[in-house]
Amino acid sequence: MRFALPLVVGCLLAACSVEKTPLVATDVDISRPIPGMQMTAAYFNLTNNTTQAIRITRVTSPDFESVEMHESVLEDGMTRMYALGDLTILAGKTVDFEPGGKHLMLIRPVTDVDSVRLEFHAGKAVVLTVAVPYKE
Amino acid sequence: MGPRNIFIAVIAVVAIATGTWLSYQLMSPPPAPQTATMLPAPAELPEFSLVDHTGRSVRPEVFADHWSLVFFGFTHCPDICPLTMRVLADAKIQLAALNQDPLPRIVLVSVDPERDTPEIMSQYIGYFGDGNLGITGDLDELRKLTNGLGIYFEKSSVDGDDYSVDHSAVVLVMNPAGRFHALFGAPHEAGNFVHDLPIIMKSQ
Numbered sequence: 001m002r003f004a005l006p007l008v009v010g011c012l013l014a015a016c017s018v019e020k021t022p023l024v025a026t027d028v029d030i031s032r033p034i035p036g037m038q039m040t041a042a043y044f045n046l047t048n049n050t051t052q053a054i055r056i057t058r059v060t061s062p063d064f065e066s067v068e069m070h071e072s073v074l075e076d077g078m079t080r081m082y083a084l085g086d087l088t089i090l091a092g093k094t095v096d097f098e099p100g101g102k103h104l105m106l107i108r109p110v111t112d113v114d115s116v117r118l119e120f121h122a123g124k125a126v127v128l129t130v131a132v133p134y135k136e
Numbered sequence: 137m138g139p140r141n142i143f144i145a146v147i148a149v150v151a152i153a154t155g156t157w158l159s160y161q162l163m164s165p166p167p168a169p170q171t172a173t174m175l176p177a178p179a180e181l182p183e184f185s186l187v188d189h190t191g192r193s194v195r196p197e198v199f200a201d202h203w204s205l206v207f208f209g210f211t212h213c214p215d216i217c218p219l220t221m222r223v224l225a226d227a228k229i230q231l232a233a234l235n236q237d238p239l240p241r242i243v244l245v246s247v248d249p250e251r252d253t254p255e256i257m258s259q260y261i262g263y264f265g266d267g268n269l270g271i272t273g274d275l276d277e278l279r280k281l282t283n284g285l286g287i288y289f290e291k292s293s294v295d296g297d298d299y300s301v302d303h304s305a306v307v308l309v310m311n312p313a314g315r316f317h318a319l320f321g322a323p324h325e326a327g328n329f330v331h332d333l334p335i336i337m338k339s340q
Contacts, residue, residue: 036259041214079216079305105214
């Protein structure tokens with residue numbers, strides 16, 4: 001089951017003054033790493049509520065050594081994984097991170113906590129922070 | 137019409153109905169898989185020598201005596217591989233609930249033997265249920281198996297020092313004679329396996 005709305009604690013965009021939260025992650029779904037494994041994936045829907053495009057340049061987490069934006073693609077019966085250098089979400093649009101498609105790869109956990117904190121960066125600014133418990 | 141004639145008429149109607157039903161049954165084609173592709177004739181596996189998740193040496197005979205769902209993936213894969221393994225595990229659970237006998241065995245053949253030791257494979261396949269089989273080992277021996285089955289894989293760089301492995305997404309079905317019997321193309325859904333596997337298993 002995905003979580004309906006993560007806690008949004010960070011927002012440094014100029015559009016913060018509008019009523020809606022400028023960037024929202026919904027249906028966040030993160031499973032604990034499989035025992036013995038050093039990575040897991042994060043899925044969610046990312047919605048830009050502003051009238052300007054937002055370019056996510058990287059995502060970090062204090063709970064993992066590194067976070068990478070990837071996309072799995074099925075081509076001619078082959079599954080391939082590509083790194084997404086950055087991700088632009090057009091004004092008013094939603095980008096889905098879902099199994100078999102775009103996802104965050106969370107690599108090497110550094111904490112042993114029950115929830116994961118993700119920080120979405122646009123250049124030097126953290127434009128969204130979410131904290132969600134692992135899916136049971 | 138007298139009672140004797142009525143009796144004869146009833147017998148005649150029953151005979152005609154039974155004959156019609158029997159001919160329909162005999163002429164109807166057997167149920168066919170909806171998504172899987174069955175090989176015209178099950179194929180022998182190439183020779184190979186690898187190890188299973190316990191470190192035991194395995195050869196083509198390891199596939200004998202089981203119906204197996206064989207996926208080629210790797211444990212450092214965050215998305216497609218656990219997704220596919222979950223689909224196969226869910227299908228097996230659903231087949232068990234439908235009293236399917238025998239149940240298929242889930243087999244993960246690593247396309248990343250450099251990182252996938254038997255110990256890691258053991259932990260990984262155990263997460264997706266009991267009775268699963270993990271196969272890894274020497275890269276050259278692995279190529280013998282994958283090349284013989286038309287499975288492709290290739291190391292690729294994604295970010296930083298980590299690497300990924302591009303690989304065929306198909307799930308192969310091996311029969312209890314240890315032969316390659318059918319295949320499921322990606323994307324995978326549990327319902328496809330639940331529908332098609334009983335039909336495939338009866339086809340041997």
